[in-house]
Amino acid sequence: MTKKAIFFLSLFFISVGIVAGFFYYSLLIKNRSAESCSASMIVFHKETQANITFDFMYNKEKRNGIVSVSGSYLENSHPEGTIRRDISFTWTENHGTYNFLSSGINKIDSLETLPDKVIATVLPGFYVYPDKSITYSIHPQGSQGFLFTIGKRPLFFCSR
Known part of the structure; x- marks a missing residue:
């Protein structure tokens, strides 16, 4: 794999982690009523x-x-x-x-x-x-x- 591919894959996984964390936090707050x-x-x-x-x-x-x-x-x-x-x-x-x-x-x-x-x-x-x-x-x-x-x-x- 090239450095460019590793960079974009890393960026993709970090973005997915941030989005998943946001949705998990939103769900946690919603259920904490x-x-x-x-x-x-x-x-x-x-x-x-x-x-x-x-x-x-x-x-x-x-x-x-x-x-x-x-x-x-x-x-x-x-x-x-x-x-x-x-x-x-x-x-x-x-x-x-x-x-x-x-x-x-x-x-x-x-x-x-x-x-x-x-x-x-x-x-x-x-x-x-x-x-x-x-x-x-x-x-x-x-x-x-x-x-x-x-x-x-x-x-x-x-x-x-």
């Missing part, structure tokens, strides 16, 4: 307190997601157990109001030490049982995150 946000909250009920973190991971195009719930449960200021579960959900949307429907609850048995009945005293049924719904109004707060409300009452801020 999952987004996430996190919120922390303290819930009080009678003599109990739950320190809870919600990590929402969702796909706007597919209208589904997973919310990871973790935290501690205290009774009379003494630790009584931990909460750790992942809730799969789908949603429907109507003018900024989102109806979430839990499709599955994955309890992390090695970490979660409380029965559902106890968790249900500090969290809505959506976070405890499958096929339960909850409706939130979700208000974007720029690039920082979202304000979750029920009616006009703010519940928590979910930061990106």
Whole structure:
């Protein structure tokens, strides 16, 4: 092979590599449409307190997601157990109001030490049982995150 042929073949393969890399990157960005946000909250009920973190991971195009719930449960200021579960959900949307429907609850048995009945005293049924719904109004707060409300009452801020 002549030097000229080697030069053009090298140029061809480099060009193909650049074009293939561009298409791979474009495909990767397109499929990476999952987004996430996190919120922390303290819930009080009678003599109990739950320190809870919600990590929402969702796909706007597919209208589904997973919310990871973790935290501690205290009774009379003494630790009584931990909460750790992942809730799969789908949603429907109507003018900024989102109806979430839990499709599955994955309890992390090695970490979660409380029965559902106890968790249900500090969290809505959506976070405890499958096929339960909850409706939130979700208000974007720029690039920082979202304000979750029920009616006009703010519940928590979910930061990106």
